[in-house]
Amino acid sequence: MSGQQNTAAGMSLYSNMLRWQVMATTAVTLIAYAVGGLPAALSALMGGVSVVIGAWFATRIAEKGREKTDPTAVLLNLLKAEAVKIVIIAIILFVVFKLYQALVPFALIAGLAAAALFSGAALAKSQVDV
Amino acid sequence: MEALALIQAYTGVGIGLIIGLGAAGACIGIGIMCASFLEGAARQPEMIPALQGKVFLLLGLIDASFIIGVGLAMMFAFANPLLSVVAK
Numbered sequence: 001m002s003g004q005q006n007t008a009a010g011m012s013l014y015s016n017m018l019r020w021q022v023m024a025t026t027a028v029t030l031i032a033y034a035v036g037g038l039p040a041a042l043s044a045l046m047g048g049v050s051v052v053i054g055a056w057f058a059t060r061i062a063e064k065g066r067e068k069t070d071p072t073a074v075l076l077n078l079l080k081a082e083a084v085k086i087v088i089i090a091i092i093l094f095v096v097f098k099l100y101q102a103l104v105p106f107a108l109i110a111g112l113a114a115a116a117l118f119s120g121a122a123l124a125k126s127q128v129d130v
Numbered sequence: 131m132e133a134l135a136l137i138q139a140y141t142g143v144g145i146g147l148i149i150g151l152g153a154a155g156a157c158i159g160i161g162i163m164c165a166s167f168l169e170g171a172a173r174q175p176e177m178i179p180a181l182q183g184k185v186f187l188l189l190g191l192i193d194a195s196f197i198i199g200v201g202l203a204m205m206f207a208f209a210n211p212l213l214s215v216v217a218k
Contacts (some may be wrong), residue, residue, distance in 0.1 A: 013187065055190065074171075078182070112201045116189070117194050
């Protein structure tokens, strides 16, 4: 597989990941709305959106390093992307917990967990054979 | 009052354990995966671009437990459901 094909496949992997996260967040938000009303739905949405925003920033950083050929540089770039993701998620969660008075904590955790865990589902759609 | 202080103290210990053990587990997992990536890259350098996306996804999966732990810890720090029992 050529380098250009690998790069294109890698980018589709990232967009797949974001798509799965958005779908998981939407599903949990709808369930939370049905079970707990609007505050629960908003809480679940914020939990999921925090992960999606963090993953989006991490994806941008990871894409920058796609042309690197040194494994150590690749790894450092990926770890930097992951660190940025965690910091962004923590900041957004902190702001939500501080500012949103009608927060339903369990709905927020459900949205967060669904978005974080379903990102791995993109592996199933991976078009890169290893 | 004493019960409130006890709940807060134990909650603080719990938050520390959630974040500390979660971070330790995630670090061990990431270390193992990164070692495998470097080994694979050393054996077949042409596979680096193909492995890169998968490593990124797996990093997210390994860190998911830690991120969920951080969310739970923040819930106990800012909206502790255990305190409502004392308030009644």
